[in-house]
Amino acid sequence: MATLVQVENLRKEFGNVRALDGVSFRVDAGEWIAIMGPSGSGKTTLINILGGLDTPTAGQAVVDGTDVARLDEAGLTRFRAEKIGFIFQQFHLVPYLTAVENVMLAQYFHSTTDEKEAQQSLERVGLGDRIEHLPSQLSGGEQQRVAVARALINHPKLILADEPTGNLDEANEEIVLSLLRELHNEGHTILMVTHAPSIGRLADRRIEFAHGHLVQAAVASLKPELA
Amino acid sequence: MFWRLVFQLLRGSRGRLGVAILAIVSGAAVISALLNLDLGVQNKLTQEFRTLGANIVISPASGAPAQISGAEVPSLMPERDVLAALQQLPSAQVSAAAPYLYIVARAQNIRVVVAGTWPDQAQKLDATWKLEGNWVRSREDQSQCLVGRNVARRMQLALGNPLELHYMDRSAQCRVAGIVDAGGSEDNQVFASLSAVQSLANLPGQIGVAQLSVTGTAQIVADYAARLAAALPQYQVRPIRQVTEAEGALLGRIRLLIVSMVLLILILTALCVLGTMAALAMERRKDVGLMKSLGGSISRIVGIFLAEVGVLGAVGGLLGTILGAALAYWMGLRVFGTAISPRWEVFPATIALMIVVTLAGALPLRMLGNVKPAEILRGE
Ligand SMILES: Nc1ncnc2c1ncn2[C@@H]1O[C@H](COP(=O)(O)OP(=O)(O)OP(=O)(O)O)[C@@H](O)[C@H]1O
Numbered sequence: 276m277a278t279l280v281q282v283e284n285l286r287k288e289f290g291n292v293r294a295l296d297g298v299s300f301r302v303d304a305g306e307w308i309a310i311m312g313p314s315g316s317g318k319t320t321l322i323n324i325l326g327g328l329d330t331p332t333a334g335q336a337v338v339d340g341t342d343v344a345r346l347d348e349a350g351l352t353r354f355r356a357e358k359i360g361f362i363f364q365q366f367h368l369v370p371y372l373t374a375v376e377n378v379m380l381a382q383y384f385h386s387t388t389d390e391k392e393a394q395q396s397l398e399r400v401g402l403g404d405r406i407e408h409l410p411s412q413l414s415g416g417e418q419q420r421v422a423v424a425r426a427l428i429n430h431p432k433l434i435l436a437d438e439p440t441g442n443l444d445e446a447n448e449e450i451v452l453s454l455l456r457e458l459h460n461e462g463h464t465i466l467m468v469t470h471a472p473s474i475g476r477l478a479d480r481r482i483e484f485a486h487g488h489l490v491q492a493a494v495a496s497l498k499p500e501l502a
Numbered sequence: 503m504f505w506r507l508v509f510q511l512l513r514g515s516r517g518r519l520g521v522a523i524l525a526i527v528s529g530a531a532v533i534s535a536l537l538n539l540d541l542g543v544q545n546k547l548t549q550e551f552r553t554l555g556a557n558i559v560i561s562p563a564s565g566a567p568a569q570i571s572g573a574e575v576p577s578l579m580p581e582r583d584v585l586a587a588l589q590q591l592p593s594a595q596v597s598a599a600a601p602y603l604y605i606v607a608r609a610q611n612i613r614v615v616v617a618g619t620w621p622d623q624a625q626k627l628d629a630t631w632k633l634e635g636n637w638v639r640s641r642e643d644q645s646q647c648l649v650g651r652n653v654a655r656r657m658q659l660a661l662g663n664p665l666e667l668h669y670m671d672r673s674a675q676c677r678v679a680g681i682v683d684a685g686g687s688e689d690n691q692v693f694a695s696l697s698a699v700q701s702l703a704n705l706p707g708q709i710g711v712a713q714l715s716v717t718g719t720a721q722i723v724a725d726y727a728a729r730l731a732a733a734l735p736q737y738q739v740r741p742i743r744q745v746t747e748a749e750g751a752l753l754g755r756i757r758l759l760i761v762s763m764v765l766l767i768l769i770l771t772a773l774c775v776l777g778t779m780a781a782l783a784m785e786r787r788k789d790v791g792l793m794k795s796l797g798g799s800i801s802r803i804v805g806i807f808l809a810e811v812g813v814l815g816a817v818g819g820l821l822g823t824i825l826g827a828a829l830a831y832w833m834g835l836r837v838f839g840t841a842i843s844p845r846w847e848v849f850p851a852t853i854a855l856m857i858v859v860t861l862a863g864a865l866p867l868r869m870l871g872n873v874k875p876a877e878i879l880r881g882e
């Protein structure tokens with residue numbers, strides 16, 4: 276399979292804190308990767324760099340042929356709009372916008388808006404009847420499903436999910452995970468940060484972090500266990 | 503989507519933006535009121551003729567008194583000349599006319615200005631007087647007079663009291679028919695029959711000034727004054743404007759004051775908007791970080807916010823301008839006694855000023871450019 280993400284000797288320093296210290300790995304298109312490790316080990320930092328929200332101190336991070344480390348501000352903006360779909364732990368919906376408008380916002384920054392398509396993507400995450408609701412009128416699980424719809428709307432090459440179920444109860448966690456599983460089955464490439472080993476096991480592979488280093492990569496697919 | 507976003511953001515922050523729009527509306531209202539007043543009053547009071555009471559004065563050409571009520575009239579003119587000229591011209595437009603002869607007489611050993619006139623015309627020529635008692639109905643009636651309210655107070659005169667006037671070695675007597683409250687120098691004068699004053703002063707057939715009340719448009723008044731001037735080349739014929747030149751000069755200085763007040767209000771409004779926008783920018787840091795993470799460029803994001811602010815300025819400006827025009831109209835009536843109609847040029851000027859000021863107040867939005875989405879979205 277084609278390599279979608281290639282990280283080479285990636286380093287990120289915040290002052291004298293080394294959040295990432297020589298990280299290298301690759302991800303094939305269509306893979307579902309779980310990024311694991313203790314708090315402060317650099318997981319979010321990695322996601323931010325891969326998503327073009329932050330720039331590395333040294334090293335390469337190539338996503339779909341683009342080395343994010345070399346992009347300027349405008350380039351990063353385009354990169355985020357075109358290649359990345361983010362799902363955050365805190366959902367991060369715009370509180371003044373309805374569910375469908377939150378999805379359309381991503382369309383707007385990407386190219387043009389298409390309300391029909393935005394509605395369909397909400398229907399697909401099971402929110403066909405919540406289209407005009409404001410985030411404050413939605414449960415946490417529903418908000419996260421809006422975020423999933425928003426992450427998908429521009430057909431991104433890479434979906435980056437930083438603890439997507441961290442703020443959800445078990446039932447909602449299950450809904451969001453089954454959505455991710457669906458996306459994976461459709462061929463999307465997903466990098467998902469999680470603390471929970473049970474969730475990590477759903478992925479094809481786990482990448483384990485400790486103190487900015489990779490502890491263990493390329494763990495064999497655990498899918499047989501699931502079956 | 504752009505305007506939908508702008509509208510939703512406006513709605514979402516309506517509490518905070520309410521404060522800003524209040525500042526903008528009141529700023530615009532005061533500015534538009536001031537501008538309307540400035541343009542309106544200046545024009546109206548200095549260009550238009552008085553519509554109430556006397557609006558044309560005839561006086562001797564040399565050393566003519568600046569004020570019709572002036573006590574010292576150095577030169578006189580024959581009553582006959584003036585009446586002849588008036589009779590020559592069509593009388594339909596003249597609602598009232600009267601000659602005046604001013605002398606300084608003594609009464610109860612107090613010096614007092616006595617105006618000899620046709621008292622029957624006073625009611626129309628001095629339409630703003632408040633009178634206690636009765637007007638004098640006949641101009642031949644030498645037995646009655648009107649006294650100013652200060653005169654009445656000083657001399658303790660009540661309605662019906664006799665008043666004895668002395669001039670040199672002559673004297674005349676009249677009864678107080680009415681007490682005048684004019685709110686001006688007339689309050690210190692006595693108004694008696696012209697013929698009585700002429701014989702008291704021994705100036706038979708002489709008058710100091712004549713006043714006319716001509717009804718009609720400004721054009722009619724001006725035309726009439728011109729024809730009167732042609733008929734009386736040896737005298738000065740002067741239309742009275744709503745405001746004298748001295749008052750006009752004062753208005754000029756008021757204009758300076760108004761301009762500085764407008765500037766001050768603009769600055770205050772900008773400051774108020776600035777405060778609100780700074781708070782709003784802080785509040786929206788997270789949304790901006792998120793928009794950036796979705797691939798929104800800072801110019802597009804700030805563009806949305808600026809449009810929001812622009813709408814605020816335009817709507818606030820419009821509301822305020824209308825309010826201000828109404829305020830100016832009301833103040834015109836109340837303060838200047840003239841109806842000030844809104845000037846169309848004030849509307850775009852005020853609205854444009856408000857939009858500019860509001861955008862200037864939106865300067866804090868610049869700091870949104872520095873928002874680092876990675877830090878903002880890291881969570882709380
Ligand atoms: N903006 C920053 N300035 C300074 N230090 C930072 C910054 N961002 C992250 N760090 C540091 O970098 C290290 C890695 O942080 P990161 O957020 O990537 O950890 P994480 O693995 O996501 O942890 P968690 O599981 O708690 O989310 C931490 O020590 C953190 O304090």
Ligand SMILES: [Mg+2]
Nearest residue numbers: 318319320437
């Ligand atoms: Mg993290």
